[in-house]
Amino acid sequence: xxVLLAQISDLHLDGSERATxxxxxxxxxxxxxxxxxxxVLVTGDIADHGEESEYEEAARILAAPFPVLTCPGNHxxxxxxxxxxxxxxxxxxxVNRIHHIAGTAVLMCDSTVPGRDEGLLDAGxxxxxxxxxxxxxxxxxxxxxxxQPPVGLHHPLPDSSLLEQPGRLAALLDAHPQVVAVLTxxxxxxxxxxxxxxxxxxxxxxxxxxxxxxxxDRPADRDQPPGLAFHVLDDDRRLxxxxxxxx
Numbered sequence: 001x002x003v004l005l006a007q008i009s010d011l012h013l014d015g016s017e018r019a020t021x022x023x024x025x026x027x028x029x030x031x032x033x034x035x036x037x038x039x040v041l042v043t044g045d046i047a048d049h050g051e052e053s054e055y056e057e058a059a060r061i062l063a064a065p066f067p068v069l070t071c072p073g074n075h076x077x078x079x080x081x082x083x084x085x086x087x088x089x090x091x092x093x094x095v096n097r098i099h100h101i102a103g104t105a106v107l108m109c110d111s112t113v114p115g116r117d118e119g120l121l122d123a124g125x126x127x128x129x130x131x132x133x134x135x136x137x138x139x140x141x142x143x144x145x146x147x148q149p150p151v152g153l154h155h156p157l158p159d160s161s162l163l164e165q166p167g168r169l170a171a172l173l174d175a176h177p178q179v180v181a182v183l184t185x186x187x188x189x190x191x192x193x194x195x196x197x198x199x200x201x202x203x204x205x206x207x208x209x210x211x212x213x214x215x216x217d218r219p220a221d222r223d224q225p226p227g228l229a230f231h232v233l234d235d236d237r238r239l240x241x242x243x244x245x246x247x
Contacts, residue, residue, distance in 0.1 A: 003102045003233040005143075006030055007041045008226075009185030010205035012075065013057050014048035022206050022226045023061045029246045030228075036066050037230075039101045041108070043185035043203050044073025044147030046085070051077075055084035069099050071108040073147040073186060074117045074161065078110075094125050098132045104141050104233060105178075107132060111146040117161035119148030119186075121169055129169075133176040141237050142176070145183040149202055150195050155212055157219050158187035170196035181239045183231070188220075190227055190243045201241050203229045 011023045030040060042062065047054035062068045072081050072095055079090035086095070094110035107129060111119035121129070133142060150166035152159045163169070163184075173179050173196040181199040188205035189212070204227025208220045215221075225245040232240045 002235070003104050004035070004037050005039050005041055005101070005106075005231040005233070006037045007043060007145075007183060007201070007203040007229040007231060008206055009043040009203040010045040010073065010188055010207055011042070011058065012045055012048040012207040013054045013061070015053065015057070019048070019207060020057065020061070023058075026206055026226050026228055026246050027061055027064065031064055039067040039069055039099070039106065040064065041106065041145055041183060041203075042068060042070040043145050043183060044071055044112075045075040045185065046070060046073070046081070047077070048075055050075060050080055052080045052084040055080055059085050067099065067101065069097070069106060069108050069145075071095065071097075071146055072110055072112050074112055074119070076112065078112070078114070094122065096125055096128050104143065105132070105136055107142060107144045109144060109146040111148050111163055119146065119161070119163040120165060121146065121163065126168060126172055130172055130175075133179065136178060138178060140178060141233060142179045143181055143183060143233075144173075144179055147184060148186045149184045149200065150182070151193055151200060153187050153189065153191055153193070153202065155187070155189070155210060155219070157210065158189075161186070166195070173198065180233065180237045181231075190229065192241065199239055199241075201229065201231070201239070203227075204243060
């Protein structure tokens with residue numbers, strides 16, 4: 001079994017021609033691949049203002065012949081997200097979903113806190129993760145995805161709004177060895193680190209790229225092309241990630 005997943009993040013669709021063109025460019029690239037991906041993961045900040053019209057546009061752009069799995073980010077608004085993107089009742093509760101992709105469980109989790117940039121996996125979401133993982137066969141690999149990274153990335157902008165209380169998630173993962181990696185967005189930079197003894201992969205942004213402190217004083221590099229990540233999960237449960245930009 002080899003699972004091929006693509007990850008995109010931080011589209012920040014706002015009705016502007018620039019945001020639309022960049023998101024369309026990335027999805028067109030993915031649809032045109034010689035080998036289709038098994039799924040695309042979209043790790044939050046799909047809309048910029050959380051308006052229904054932005055999610056209606058997202059639904060059109062993200063439509064694809066392969067599964068597209070989403071979770072919200074701090075710019076997203078749960079009720080509008082549910083109604084216009086998921087075609088569900090506009091509820092304000094956390095949006096958590098588990099998907100089974102080519103023998104792998106992918107948990108798309110809601111780490112958003114309405115009105116705040118910082119993230120939190122609340123008690124209900126942690127219980128949901130624990131229950132879903134406990135129900136899996138022990139030989140089923142799992143990936144957990146949410147928006148805000150649980151560790152610092154050495155830039156004051158994303159590091160000011162990380163996942164809070166990450167130790168609660170780390171303790172949960174200690175009980176579930178089938179989780180092979182954690183995937184996040186939010187930071188607008190392609191990055192790789194570790195968390196709870198597992199790979200932590202931060203997906204690049206579609207909208208703009210973060211300049212690190214050693215690259216200059218202005219954090220937002222709007223001239224860089226949109227980025228994406230390809231994750232390959234092999235039979236040994238080893239996750240290999242390849243980053244690309246889409247010209």
